[in-house]
Amino acid sequence: xxxxRRATQPDHPADAGAASDAAIAAQRDADEAAPxxxxxxxxxxxxxxxxxxxxxxxxxxxxxxxxxxxxxxEEVEETLIAGDIGAALALEVVEQARRRRDxxxxxxxxxxxxxxxxxxxxxxxxxxxxxxDGPAVxxxxxxxxxxxxxxxxxxAFRYRxxxxxxLLAAGDTFRAAAIEQxxxxxxxxxxxxxxxxxxxxxxxxxxxxxxxxxxRRVDVLIADTAGRLHTKSNLMDELAKxxxxxxxxxxxxxxxxxxxxxxxxxxxxxxxxxxxxxxTGLTGIVLTKLDSTAKGGIVFAIERALGVPxxxxxxxxxxxxLLPFDPAAFVGALFL
Numbered sequence: 001x002x003x004x005r006r007a008t009q010p011d012h013p014a015d016a017g018a019a020s021d022a023a024i025a026a027q028r029d030a031d032e033a034a035p036x037x038x039x040x041x042x043x044x045x046x047x048x049x050x051x052x053x054x055x056x057x058x059x060x061x062x063x064x065x066x067x068x069x070x071x072x073x074e075e076v077e078e079t080l081i082a083g084d085i086g087a088a089l090a091l092e093v094v095e096q097a098r099r100r101r102d103x104x105x106x107x108x109x110x111x112x113x114x115x116x117x118x119x120x121x122x123x124x125x126x127x128x129x130x131x132x133d134g135p136a137v138x139x140x141x142x143x144x145x146x147x148x149x150x151x152x153x154x155x156a157f158r159y160r161x162x163x164x165x166x167l168l169a170a171g172d173t174f175r176a177a178a179i180e181q182x183x184x185x186x187x188x189x190x191x192x193x194x195x196x197x198x199x200x201x202x203x204x205x206x207x208x209x210x211x212x213x214x215x216r217r218v219d220v221l222i223a224d225t226a227g228r229l230h231t232k233s234n235l236m237d238e239l240a241k242x243x244x245x246x247x248x249x250x251x252x253x254x255x256x257x258x259x260x261x262x263x264x265x266x267x268x269x270x271x272x273x274x275x276x277x278x279x280t281g282l283t284g285i286v287l288t289k290l291d292s293t294a295k296g297g298i299v300f301a302i303e304r305a306l307g308v309p310x311x312x313x314x315x316x317x318x319x320x321x322l323l324p325f326d327p328a329a330f331v332g333a334l335f336l
Contacts (some may be wrong), residue, residue: 009125045333047291047315054294056334063106073098076110078292083297084266089304090119100248111335117300118327120298121309127220130253134220135213137246137253141239141280142260143272144227146334147288147314149178151260152222153185154322155312160189164219169209170195171202171242172238174226202226203241210249243280256283258311261292263298270302277306284311287325291315296334 062072064149073094080090093113102109127136138155142148149172156166168186172178176198186193194209206223213221225239246255259282261269276282285302290313299310310325 032246034200034207043315043321044313044326044329045336046303047313047321047323048296048330049295050291050294051083052334052336053295055079059083059110060107060335063110063289068106070197080297081126082295084293084295084301085297086267086270086305089301093117103222107335114188114300115327115331117304119303119307119309120329121327125309125311127256128254131217131251133214133217134250134253135210135218137250137255138220138222138240139171139225139242139246139255140222140260140286141225141257141276141282142227146227146260146262146265146269148227148260149181149185149316150253151286151288151312151322152182152224153189154314154319156189156191157319158322159220160191165216166191166220166222167209167216168193168216169205169221169223171205171223171304172226173198173200173202173205178224178227197252201244202238206242206245207249210246214250239280256311257281258284258286260286260288261298261302263287264293266293266295266298267301270298270305273308274300274305277308282306282308284309286310286312286314286322288314291321299330 040164059076062068062075062079065072077090077094080093081087085093087213093110095105096113097109100109100112102112116165127138129136140148140152152168156168159166166189168182168191170182172177172182174194179195179198183193183195191210194205194212196208198203202225209223212218214272223242225242243255246253257280259276261273263269265272273282273285285306285308287299287302287310290296290299299313300310303310312322313325313330315321315323
């Protein structure tokens, strides 16, 4: 009977722990520098500046001219579509806002309707641990070029800053560069990485990573997966195999499956997310490059279409620019 080849031990970057502790402390100090501002709030305001100055500025300009007539509401609808909310949803928002007769006026009516599109969520959400000694498991999925591996590195920084232990699994074995990129992020964040050789079985990587996480009593295990298109059934099957490995090795585990979506891809990205959700059952969205688009309406579109919450948003290049998504803060930042 063939013997499954074991992975090498998790990488342990020399002196990375101390260096990353200093980096984490510096980032935390920077986030808390503004008095009276919750860490991240000012970053979010800056991160949606293009959307606020783009379709949102036009929307408020249209509705700030007095009692809007039919032609104005049609322009509002077109503006929402231009903001990547989608045609059907833009029509729904306009129809509901016109009927609302909000005492705060039409801008307030539209704001209320947009807020209502965002799904309910537990404000204290955290990945679910598999028992007292088992880690929380996060599978990161998506297509290449969305910032998936970078997002993993930023998540590792965030969880370490919260005092949690983290382990990374290099499950994207289809690209040697992906393994090296994840190792680089592991060194930067001061966290170990479980990796096999390029071309190895990704499920075997996850198998060894789960064993290592349990043995070390790690708090959070984050697994990279191959960047894949939803049309590639073999890759989608591979993802299902990784899920089965986790279920067997960690009975009772409830892995988070986070889809990384590039905000600049708009409705095309939404179509990809929908296909992934149908195939794998997404539990959350990480929206990257939100600061690079003037069409932040994709947040409303994706939550309404999938019923899946956006968990994090990327609003810049710094490690601290991956923020937990706060619906009220996001809407408030758009309507400043």
